[in-house]
Amino acid sequence: MSEFTNAESNMDPQFKFCWVIALRAEAKPLIDALKMKLVENKSLFPIYANEETGHALVISGTGSIKSAAAATFLKTYLKINDYSAWINLGIAGFFKGPIGDIYQANKVVLKESGAAFFPGLRLSKQIPSAILFTVSKPENGYKEKVLYDMEAAGFCEMAPSFSCNELTYVIKIVSDTPNASSSLITKHLVRELIEKQLSKILDIIAEIEILVEEEKKRLSIPNEVIEFEKRFKFTETNKYKFREIYRKWKVAFPSKKLDLSEFLNSQPKEIILRLEKEVLFNAEDWNVL
Amino acid sequence: MIFFEEEIYEHPTTARIRRALPKASWVPIDRYQELFNKRHQNFKLQKKNPALILAKKHDNFVLPVPSGFGMGSHKNFYFSHMYNCLYDCKYCFLQGMYSSANFVLFVNFEDFFRSISEKIKEYKGQSLTFFSGYDCDSLAFDKLSGFADQALSFFNGLSNVELELRTKSIAIGSLLQREPLSNCIVAFSLSPAQIAKSLDSKAPSINRRISAIKQLADAGWKIGLRFDPLIYTSDWKELYSALFADIMNGLDPERIHSISYGPLRFPKTMYKKAASLHPEHKLFAFPMEETNGVVSYGAKIETQMHDFLKSELNNYISENKIFQCTI
Ligand code: SF4
Numbered sequence: 001m002s003e004f005t006n007a008e009s010n011m012d013p014q015f016k017f018c019w020v021i022a023l024r025a026e027a028k029p030l031i032d033a034l035k036m037k038l039v040e041n042k043s044l045f046p047i048y049a050n051e052e053t054g055h056a057l058v059i060s061g062t063g064s065i066k067s068a069a070a071a072t073f074l075k076t077y078l079k080i081n082d083y084s085a086w087i088n089l090g091i092a093g094f095f096k097g098p099i100g101d102i103y104q105a106n107k108v109v110l111k112e113s114g115a116a117f118f119p120g121l122r123l124s125k126q127i128p129s130a131i132l133f134t135v136s137k138p139e140n141g142y143k144e145k146v147l148y149d150m151e152a153a154g155f156c157e158m159a160p161s162f163s164c165n166e167l168t169y170v171i172k173i174v175s176d177t178p179n180a181s182s183s184l185i186t187k188h189l190v191r192e193l194i195e196k197q198l199s200k201i202l203d204i205i206a207e208i209e210i211l212v213e214e215e216k217k218r219l220s221i222p223n224e225v226i227e228f229e230k231r232f233k234f235t236e237t238n239k240y241k242f243r244e245i246y247r248k249w250k251v252a253f254p255s256k257k258l259d260l261s262e263f264l265n266s267q268p269k270e271i272i273l274r275l276e277k278e279v280l281f282n283a284e285d286w287n288v289l
Numbered sequence: 290m291i292f293f294e295e296e297i298y299e300h301p302t303t304a305r306i307r308r309a310l311p312k313a314s315w316v317p318i319d320r321y322q323e324l325f326n327k328r329h330q331n332f333k334l335q336k337k338n339p340a341l342i343l344a345k346k347h348d349n350f351v352l353p354v355p356s357g358f359g360m361g362s363h364k365n366f367y368f369s370h371m372y373n374c375l376y377d378c379k380y381c382f383l384q385g386m387y388s389s390a391n392f393v394l395f396v397n398f399e400d401f402f403r404s405i406s407e408k409i410k411e412y413k414g415q416s417l418t419f420f421s422g423y424d425c426d427s428l429a430f431d432k433l434s435g436f437a438d439q440a441l442s443f444f445n446g447l448s449n450v451e452l453e454l455r456t457k458s459i460a461i462g463s464l465l466q467r468e469p470l471s472n473c474i475v476a477f478s479l480s481p482a483q484i485a486k487s488l489d490s491k492a493p494s495i496n497r498r499i500s501a502i503k504q505l506a507d508a509g510w511k512i513g514l515r516f517d518p519l520i521y522t523s524d525w526k527e528l529y530s531a532l533f534a535d536i537m538n539g540l541d542p543e544r545i546h547s548i549s550y551g552p553l554r555f556p557k558t559m560y561k562k563a564a565s566l567h568p569e570h571k572l573f574a575f576p577m578e579e580t581n582g583v584v585s586y587g588a589k590i591e592t593q594m595h596d597f598l599k600s601e602l603n604n605y606i607s608e609n610k611i612f613q614c615t616i
Contacts, residue, residue: 106290107316118324121338122290122314129290129314164331211334218333218568247564251574280576288522288571289487 015080016054016212017205020071020088020159022062022151025187029194030089030201031057040077045070047077056080064110064134064154071155075162083215085167085208086159089201091175091190092132093139093148099180102197103147105132105170110153112136117156119168121211126204132172142178167211171204173197222250224258231260234268242268245275252282292318292391293343302396302434303343309433320344325372325389333566335390336377346370346395350404354420357615363415366408370395370436371425376457376492379572380518383424385559392425394434402443409450419444422455422476429458438463445470453513457492459501469509474546476513477502479536481528484520488572499536506544513546517614518553519594521575521586526597537605545606550598551614552591560584 021027027048030036034055036048049056056078060070071086094101106129108117122129131146133139134153142148152170159168173193176182194201225246234242246258263271291310295317297303307315318324321344354365372393373383384390395401405419421427421440431437437454441464444452453474464475480488482495493501506512514536522528555563557579564573578587585591595613602611 106314107292107318116318116323118292118327121334122340124290124314124338131316160327160329164334165327165329166331166334211337215331215334218565247568248574248576251569251571276576279574283576285523286521286575288520288575289483 013049013051013078014054014216015049015051015056015078015084016209016216017056018071018074018080018084018086018159018162019055019057020060020067020074020086020151020155021057022060022067022090023187023190024059025190026090026194027057027059028191029198033198033202043073045073047074049078060151062150064136064151066154067151068154068158071158071162080162081216081219082163083167083212083219084163085169085212086155086162087169087171087208088152088155088159089171089194090149090151090173091185091193092172093142093176093182094130094174095142095145095178097174097177097179099174099177100193100196101174102127102200103130103132103172103174104128105130105147105152105172107131108134108152108156108170109146110134110157115153115157117153117160119152119156119160119165119170121166123169123204123207126207127171127200130172132170138182140182147172147174163215167208167215169204169208171201222246227260228258228263228271232263232266232268232271238268238272241272242275245272245279248279249275252279290314290316290340291343292316292321292324292340294318294320294345297343297345297396300345300396302394302398305435306341306343306394306433318342321393325387325391325393327389330388330390332384332388332390339373340391342391342393343396344393345397346400350401351408351419354423358420364408364412364417365420366405366417367420367423368401368405369424370398370401370421370434371430373424374426375429376426377490378457378492379488379490379567379570380520380553380555380563382555382559384566385555385562386424392430394430398436398439402440405443409447414449416449416451418451418453420453420455422453426456426458427454428456428460431458431460431463435463438467441467441470441473444472447472455513455515457489457498459493459497461501461505464505464510465508469505469511471511474511474513475502475505476515476547478515478517479532480516480520481525481532483528484522488520495532495535502536503540506540510544511546512540512544514548515550515614516598517549517551519550519598520553520572521590521594525594529598530601533601533605542606545610547610547612548602548606549612549614550595550602552585552594554583554585557582557584 031048034053036050039049040047046059058070058074060067104123104127111133132152133146133148139148175185291313321342351366351368354367451472453476455476457478477498485495577584
């Protein structure tokens with residue numbers, strides 16, 4: 001059970017951004033900038049979070065499978081909502097310099113199998129994009145005009161099922177090239193590369209947040225509905241019918257409140273019927289505009 | 290962002306788009322389905338910034354239209370050189386049909402034309418109509434694709450065979466540049482301006498569509514008017530009457546090939562999906578009826594609208610040019 005779960009109100013924290021990052025050195029600048037705190041350190045995957053800013057972060061370790069597993073662990077541990085954005089951030093090899101440049105992966109290919117993923121909407125106003133190959137061993141040949149990492153494909157396989165493909169992002173910062181060998185990469189260099197791109201990363205977050213908010217609005221279940229569903233025993237079919245007629249009722253009467261006290265002695269079917277009647281009555285002078 | 294099947298990189302249509310969009314990022318793919326049919330896509334978010342996918346179509350170029358669609362030819366077929374649309378109409382069935390809002394443009398127009406030729410041969414002597422714009426808008430992408438020009442050159446002079454270009458677009462440049470084809474109908478989908486403003490997101494306004502209709506009619510093109518779907522609202526009679534008056538004002542009725550109208554209907558699953566994408570829109574808050582898996586306004590409203598449209602349209606045009614679409 002996550003320490004964030006508020007058992008009394010049964011309200012889970014609302015994380016809007018979930019970061020899946022391979023190395024601690026890659027994560028550190030972000031943890032500091034977004035003021036995240038360590039919330040889980042007993043398992044294989046340390047989790048950091050800041051409930052106020054809505055950011056959660058898991059350190060996965062190196063490798064595609066670990067990246068998928070860590071994302072799944074974070075999703076379960078913090079009960080992440082289905083409107084949250086998932087971002088895999090890290091360093092990557094590239095066929096050309098300079099090191100420190102930041103890219104969005106527009107296509108991620110698991111080199112071993114050829115499986116391809118196409119994460120996210122294009123953030124073309126913010127950063128350029130490139131194809132990324134996820135390899136199982138460090139790539140030193142840079143044979144193709146692509147980015148190379150060791151995690152993104154596993155992340156892309158899993159993360160879209162937690163929210164959707166358009167809220168899944170892979171952002172990479174060039175750390176090694178044919179002219180700057182991967183053997184020169186140190187923790188210090190990694191931190192520095194990420195730190196230098198922090199303001200760009202914050203811009204990206206701001207752009208993705210607009211999408212997250214839109215999805216949150218679309219998917220959220222109004223408190224009134226939650227209250228009614230707690231108070232009355234709806235069958236699954238009636239729950240669906242209730243939510244659907246409530247949606248229509250609320251559009252028809254945006255300023256009205258569904259008052260629990262008016263229904264205390266009602267059966268779920270009677271509640272549905274009453275809303276249906278009101279919606280039908282209102283339809284006699286229907287204005288679609 | 291443009292994804293392209295590597296197989297068609299050298300195709301002339303691809304080359305045309307490369308020239309038109311020199312700054313776009315081009316990303317190779319094997320087949321368009323690997324992107325278009327992926328699970329967990331979010332149609333609504335994707336619609337904010339859809340990618341263009343250039344692909345080659347391999348089969349099912351030309352298909353028979355569903356029953357209830359069409360305008361009296363013996364045989365009606367449709368073909369789709371694109372999947373998805375630049376516009377974002379709230380009632381569009383594409384949002385329920387595809388999980389992706391990305392545009393797929395099949396660049397091998399020549400294979401569509403070959404397949405159409407085969408159908409013409411197969412139904413020799415019968416009158417045939419080919420509908421374009423079933424899974425897309427026929428003209429909305431035309432500046433980039435150059436499709437209309439090639440389609441018109443192909444259909445030019447074919448006897449007993451009609452082409453209908455169905456559109457909400459005002460990209461009529463390629464039509465105005467050439468002599469009108471006697472066997473081509475440019476069919477515009479229309480709703481009262483206030484309704485279109487609320488429902489036909491990103492599509493040209495009704496005024497601009499009407500102006501395009503008049504330009505084409507003046508240039509000698511045959512016009513189709515499509516009031517489909519009919520949208521119910523409190524003052525719908527006044528709104529539709531005013532719309533007909535606006536369209537017909539200064540338009541030679543002789544230039545009108547046909548008028549069709551059809552009620553707002555959705556298969557149940559499509560309705561659910563569309564409503565989940567626009568949960569707060571009033572279009573999806575009306576107490577619709579469901580009969581045999583089809584969600585509609587119900588027989589009473591449909592009949593009222595049908596009767597009104599038929600009599601109102603009769604004021605402008607002879608009955609044999611008016612059709613009801615019932616799919
Ligand atoms: S113009 Fe037609 S195809 Fe395009 S979004 Fe509107 S209804 Fe759909």
